[in-house]
Amino acid sequence: MTDPKSKTRHILRKLFKNANGDAADAIGKYQGKELPNFGIMYPDIKALSAQFDHDNAVATELIVKNTREARIMAMLLVDVENMDASLLKVFIEKSETEELKNHLARHVLAPFLSYNSWHSLNPLIGKSLAAKTAIQYFRAFRQLPAYETTLHLLKDWIKGQYQPIIDGAHLAEVIYRHFPEKRSHFEHELQKISLIYPEVATEIQNWRDDFQYLK
Structure with a gap:
C-alpha cells in the first residue's frame, strides 16, 4: 500500500x-x-x-x-x-x-x-500559539528562544489577555526555570507588568508565589 x-x-x-x-x-x-x-x-x-x-x-x-x-x-x-x-x-x-x-x-x-x-x-x-509552542519546546527539548524574545512573548500574551490563563502561568514557569541568571530581572519585569495591567496583577502574583517551589 x-x-x-x-x-x-x-x-x-x-x-x-x-x-x-x-x-x-x-x-x-x-x-x-x-x-x-x-x-x-x-x-x-x-x-x-x-x-x-x-x-x-x-x-x-x-x-x-x-x-x-x-x-x-x-x-x-x-x-x-x-x-x-x-x-x-x-x-x-x-x-x-x-x-x-x-x-x-x-x-x-x-x-x-x-x-x-x-x-x-x-x-x-499568533501570540497564543507562540506561547504554547515555547512551553512545549522547553518541555520536549529543554530549550527556549532568547530571554528577551521569550519575555516579550509573555508580555504580548498578557497584553492580549489570551486564554486559557494556565498558558501564561506555564510560560512564566519555563522562563523562570530556563534562565536562572535572569530571575531577579524577570520578577522585576513581572512587577512592572502588574502595575500596567492591574486586572491581571493577582494572577501574576500567584505565578511569583509559585516560583519558590522551582528554586
Whole structure:
C-alpha cells in the first residue's frame, strides 16, 4: 500500500472501528462542536499511530479531513524534519480547537522549532500559539528562544489577555526555570507588568508565589 490516499483510507477505517459514541458526546461537550469526532481518546490515537510510518503525503491527506481524530493522527504522523512552510501553514489553519492547538504545539511546532529558528516560525503563528509552542519546546527539548524574545512573548500574551490563563502561568514557569541568571530581572519585569495591567496583577502574583517551589 504505497498510495497516500489508500493509506489514508486505511487509517480512517481503523479510526472508525475504534469509534465510541458515548465518548464522542463527552468530547463534544468538553472540546466544542467545531469538528465531528469519533470519541477516541488521545492515548488510543497515539497507540494507533505507532502502527504507521511518518509520511508527509499521508499527513497532508489527514489534516484536511473534517474529524478531530484524523487531524490529531496527522500531527502524530507528519515528518516534521522534512516539513515545509506551506504544509505547516495548513496544519496551523486546521488546528481550530484548543485541543488541536495544544497537540499542534507539542507534536509539530516544538519539533519544527528544533530544526528551524524562532524567527522563521514566529511570523506563521499568533501570540497564543507562540506561547504554547515555547512551553512545549522547553518541555520536549529543554530549550527556549532568547530571554528577551521569550519575555516579550509573555508580555504580548498578557497584553492580549489570551486564554486559557494556565498558558501564561506555564510560560512564566519555563522562563523562570530556563534562565536562572535572569530571575531577579524577570520578577522585576513581572512587577512592572502588574502595575500596567492591574486586572491581571493577582494572577501574576500567584505565578511569583509559585516560583519558590522551582528554586
